[in-house]
Amino acid sequence: MKKSLRQEIFRQRKALDAPTYQARSRAVKQRLLDGGFLDGVKSVHLYYAINNEVNTLELIEELWQRDIEVVMPRTDLKNNKLDNYPITSFDQLEERTAFKLLEPKPSLPLREEDCDLILVPGLVFDHDLNRIGYGGGFYDRFLARSRGRKVAIAYDFQVRESIPSEPHDIRMDQIVTDARIYA
Numbered sequence: 001m002k003k004s005l006r007q008e009i010f011r012q013r014k015a016l017d018a019p020t021y022q023a024r025s026r027a028v029k030q031r032l033l034d035g036g037f038l039d040g041v042k043s044v045h046l047y048y049a050i051n052n053e054v055n056t057l058e059l060i061e062e063l064w065q066r067d068i069e070v071v072m073p074r075t076d077l078k079n080n081k082l083d084n085y086p087i088t089s090f091d092q093l094e095e096r097t098a099f100k101l102l103e104p105k106p107s108l109p110l111r112e113e114d115c116d117l118i119l120v121p122g123l124v125f126d127h128d129l130n131r132i133g134y135g136g137g138f139y140d141r142f143l144a145r146s147r148g149r150k151v152a153i154a155y156d157f158q159v160r161e162s163i164p165s166e167p168h169d170i171r172m173d174q175i176v177t178d179a180r181i182y183a
Contacts, residue, residue: 002132009124021052027178029062031181041117050100090102127159
């Protein structure tokens with residue numbers, strides 16, 4: 001069931017044309033800003049979007065303008081986990097061949113502390129704030145040891161009434177989409 005849901009949503013997301021993708025991504029960003037999600041926040045963990053995930057580039061720039069620390073994950077394939085690195089420029093990112101995404105360069109200082117806000121990617125979510133990711137478990141393991149506020153960002157078509165979940169799956173505190181906030 002999870003596999004078919006992943007495939008279905010991935011196809012829908014990849015099918016977004018450029019104007020729709022940008023408009024929906026901006027709507028998510030605006031909902032985050034208008035919803036007070038950044039109020040009092042000093043650090044935000046977020047990802048570099050791939051495969052038509054909600055675009056995070058404009059949000060990252062907004063965070064820098066507000067003097068909020070931007071922390072991005074780097075996949076540690078040897079230890080099967082995510083490491084966190086603060087970045088202050090897109091020049092501090094490099095393409096990784098494992099997932100074809102941009103991640104912080106390993107020469108940056110590692111950040112051990114939790115972030116105030118963790119913006120989480122995923123493929124499918126539900127009204128009970130459950131999440132289905134890409135299947136590697138990297139974010140579930142990371143979120144299990146994090147104390148920051150866990151907020152998924154997605155398009156509204158990625159949210160279903162109910163999805164299968166397992167004991168190791170980490171629930172979100174909220175889900176912000178282009179159409180609404182689930183809490």
